[in-house]
Amino acid sequence: MGRVCGGRAALAAGAALCVGAALCVVTALPGAAAAAGGPSPYVFADRALPVEGAKKSAGSASLTPGSTYKSSLARGGKFYYQLRLDATETVYVSATAVPGPDSRVVYGDGVEVSLQDASGNNCNSQDARFGTSQSPRPITAWAVREVGPAENRCKAAGTYYVVVERNTRPGSSTETWDTELRVVSEPGVAKGASTLPPDSWNSASPTPPAGERTERRGGTGYNDARALRAGVWGDRIEPGQTLFYRVPVDWGQQISASAELGSASGGRDEYVPAALVMSLSNPLRARVDEADTAYDGKQSTAALDPLAPVAYENRYSPIDGVTGTRVAGWYYLAVHLSPKVAGQFGKRPLDLTLRVGVDGSAKEGPAYAGTARPADLFSVSGRDEEAAERGETAAASGGGGDGTASGSGSGGGSVGRAAMRVVAASGFGAGALILVILGVWTLVGRRRAA
Known part of the structure; x- marks a missing residue:
């Protein structure tokens, strides 16, 4: 030298x-350039472990409850992973698919997650589609293996298989999507817990909060979502962008939310169908509800349907909007603006106003006979309330047990x-x-x- x-x-x-x-x-x-500071369509968890899906069950990689993984999903592909489960825990697996911002997606494109036992019996499966917006954005599907007095299948200890499948239709892109897999374990509850879903609750449309809005910048995904409490919040959203926020909702509380897209200056005298899409996911990343609105340059609002208060027994309801509010913790709002808006009204970001309500007093949760993995996932602590007050990202406050967000750094x-x-x-x-x-x-x- x-x-x-x-x-x-x-x-x-x-x-x-x-x-x-x-x-x-x-x-x-x-x-x-994108890694060093350019916009990313989704920030993965720092502690996400790389894992490769297998094309058949034999020899597939093992997943562990409480962990987050980064994988990939090819067009038309079906990939297997395995889990070793005991007979006492309910386990949820979510898969967040992240198409590139320039991907072409059509109405039926999406992702499906299934949980199967060693005999090929389907314990549960759910899917997620891009729907009428036909706009590329992070979408999440999930599946569950439940253990409880109301369940008659998939209760035994043993090896189970997670199957993640990408559903495609003619006209969609062929590139591979990144995916984030998250495995969550919920312990059983003391004997005698109710298995009857609620027969009534306040289903009247809530009055949206009013007043001056406070600026809070949304994140790119679950791992850097911006914390909000009840109130009126402002942001700016660009065509093709998806912004994530999170709200602490305790047992017995009822969340409501609407997203208002501000008016545009100029533009063509036409409208974009399903221009703004807002979805709500629970702490398991399972979708609870979704709403969208068309846009013609004038202000327009998408609002969630009235939702049931959070309760353990909601899981036994046949209604999707009720069964989704089965656990307390951080609930996630994802707001997406279609890239087609740019063709009609320009590429400039538009004003976004979120009106978030959390009604009701917190109640005692179920008597869990163990510890969740990740820990403290199904509760709202004083630390969580403080994070919502300050507007911390999930990375800054530990990500609800997921670790920090990739690229967020921690100083020092x-x-x-x-x-x-x-x-x-x-x-x-x-x-x-x-x-x-x-x-x-x-x-x-x-x-x-x-």
């Missing part, structure tokens, strides 16, 4: 130059950690650069020790 190795200051300078050069090369690699980090994160985001081809950086740092350390 010539004179670079001539002294401590020179060594440090040489290390910095090598790191800088490596980072410059990394930035030039495909995809590095070294240049080395930042460099590694950029290199990792740039793909396998940048791996050699890690060795260069580590070699320089090792040499610096040895010279300093000498």
Whole structure:
């Protein structure tokens, strides 16, 4: 290295130059610009473990309750994963599919998740579709293996299989989608718990909150969703963008929400069907309700239907809007603006106003006979209430047990950690650069020790 190795200051300078050069090369690699600071369609959990789905059940990778995984989903593909479950826990598996912003999706495109036992019996399956908006955005499907007095199948301990399938129709894109898999375990409850769903609840349309709005910037997904409490919140949303928010809802409480898209200046005298789509998901990432509205340049609102208060026995209801409010914790609002809006009214971001209500007093939850995985998932703590008051992201407050969001950082980090994160985001081809950086740092350390 010539004179670079001539002294401590020179060594440090040489290390910095090598790191800088490596980072410059990394930035030039495909995809590095987005990883380094450009907009991302979805931020995955930092602790998401890479896993590859198998095309058949034998030899499929194992998933563990309480963990989050990053995988992929090819067009028309069906992929298997396996779970080893006991006879006491209810387990939920969600799969969030993330098509690229330029993907073509049609009405019937979507993703389906099934849970099956070792004999091929279907315990449960759910799907998620892009629907009338036909607009690429993160969508989540889920499945559950339930254990309880009302269940007669899939109760035994043993090996179970998660099947994630991508449903496609003619006209959709062929590229592979990234997916985030999340496995959640809910412990059983004490004997004698009610299995009767609620026969009545306040189903009147709630009065949306009024007053001045407070600005809060939404996140890109579940892992960096912005916390909200009841109130009126403002943001800006671009065509093709999806913004995520989260609201703490305790046992016995009832959530309501609406999303108002502000008027546009200029534009054509036409409207875009299903221009704004708002969906609500529970702490399991299972969809509770969805609403959309057309847009013609004038302000327009999408509002959720009245929802049942959160209660454990809601899971026994045959009504989707009731069974979804089965657990307490963080509820997620995802708001998507169709890219077709740009063709009619321009690419400028539009004003978005969220009106969120949380009615009712918190009640005691079920007497769980164990601990959830992730822990504290089915409750609302004082820390959660404070996070909603301050508007923290899921990353800043621990992500509800999921770990922090990818790329969020936690402060106090070294240049080395930042460099590694950029290199990792740039793909396998940048791996050699890690060795260069580590070699320089090792040499610096040895010279300093000498």
